[in-house]
């Protein structure tokens with residue numbers, strides 16, 4: 001990369017906040033989706049919004065692509081520097097700026113780790129509800145970009161329902177504000193457009209989050225089944241009974257095997273074909289009756305064991321198993337990819353059977369652990385990344401699984417976003433006109449496509465973006481496009 005640009009970045013940020021050493025850059029060559037890799041040219045670690053704005057203005061002057069990155073736990077390749085350029089890593093912007101307990105809100109910087117918000121406001125009897133399973137490490141800025149969900153989003157809603165206002169740096173380097181702490185946006189609701197825009201509209205530099213009072217009481221149940229079909233039917237029956245659990249999570253036998261072999265050992269029944277982790281919360285009065293009603297529905301679906309956690313320690317252990325499940329897969333497989341799709345809840349039994357058939361046909365195991373209550377599936381394909389035949393199979397399987405979900409009336413992503421991974425699947429659910437409309441909205445925020453290029457939109461559409469800031473010849477651009485289309489290089 002141009003030395004002059006690196007020197008200017010060092011002048012803005014100081015020497016320790018600019019990384020251009022080839023070995024150190026390896027850390028940033030992918031996010032938690034390790035199938036695609038590309039190193040950025042440089043990584044910068046700003047501490048203030050003004051520094052972010054300066055970096056963006058400099059990138060515009062030099063016509064260099066740039067993108068924001070939080071903790072890099074994203075599972076769709078969103079924080080991948082697909083065309084090199086500058087990664088703006090926001091982890092040093094990690095201050096909780098203020099807590100307004102009376103009005104139940106907090107102002108935080110984007111690099112704050114999700115769980116640190118709840119820990120900081122716990123003394124006021126408050127918490128931040130959206131709880132991705134990665135909440136011990138993912139950043140709130142990444143959550144806003146992905147409109148992240150989590151086990152408790154079934155009852156409390158996704159990130160978008162908990163963000164009141166943001167400060168952001170535009171793709172041209174201006175500092176702007178969207179939304180209002182009152183939660184009543186004045187004028188057009190652009191905040192709604194930005195949450196979930198996957199780091200392609202603006203760089204979020206400050207966030208006002210909504211806080212909720214901690215529920216008076218919580219009950220957590222674990223129900224074990226000998227049959228996957230009966231377990232998934234139970235999910236539909238709980239919701240059909242008019243009960244809204246705060247969480248309703250599914251773990252299958254493979255997941256149980258991995259969790260029980262790992263440090264997250266949660267005491268899940270090893271002989272179960274599948275189990276449900278169900279939580280209800282709210283006022284103490286009536287909660288026992290609700291959990292009894294759920295236990296009864298589980299038994300009607302032939303659950304052979306229904307256990308209610310007796311204290312906070314047992315509850316925490318059950319959740320540790322679920323939240324550590326992705327990591328635990330390392331005990332049974334060298335690699336995995338976490339898929340993310342949504343289906344109508346009622347189609348769960350047949351879709352799980354069909355996924356199992358796909359897994360058998362390709363000869364690669366699939367573990368299932370997901371937010372069953374809102375139909376958000378996470379099939380985990382287990383493979384060995386050192387084997388090219390496995391990698392090719394993973395691409396084939398993931399496309400078939402996504403198509404299966406779309407065919408039963410589902411969609412491409414429940415919470416991990418489209419990013420780089422699923423951009424070429426967008427045509428499965430959107431028409432040309434839908435995509436054109438979205439692309440035009442994106443251009444309003446990001447007219448030169450320098451901010452996080454080659455994400456979300458199918459390759460053919462983002463081809464035009466590739467040329468815009470490139471200094472290479474048309475032939476080189478053509479070659480690059482071909483590489484992307486053939487999947488030879490990210």
Ligand SMILES: Cc1cc2nc3c(=O)[nH]c(=O)nc-3n(C[C@H](O)[C@H](O)[C@H](O)COP(=O)(O)OP(=O)(O)OC[C@H]3O[C@@H](n4cnc5c(N)ncnc54)[C@H](O)[C@@H]3O)c2cc1C
Pocket residue numbers: 031032067068069070071072073074075077078079090110131132133134137138139140141142143144145146147148149150151198199200202203204205326327415416452
């Ligand atoms: C073990 C594990 C469990 C997970 N469980 C869940 C889950 O239950 N629910 C769920 O929804 N997700 C889950 N995820 C996915 C991931 O944690 C979320 O998508 C999370 O929001 C990403 O945050 P991050 O800080 O790591 O973002 P990154 O991975 O760094 O970035 C993700 C995207 O956000 C953009 N971005 C980052 N910061 C900003 C910013 N300040 N302004 C604008 N754009 C920005 C990036 O450009 C990128 O496109 C899980 C991941 C793992 C590894």
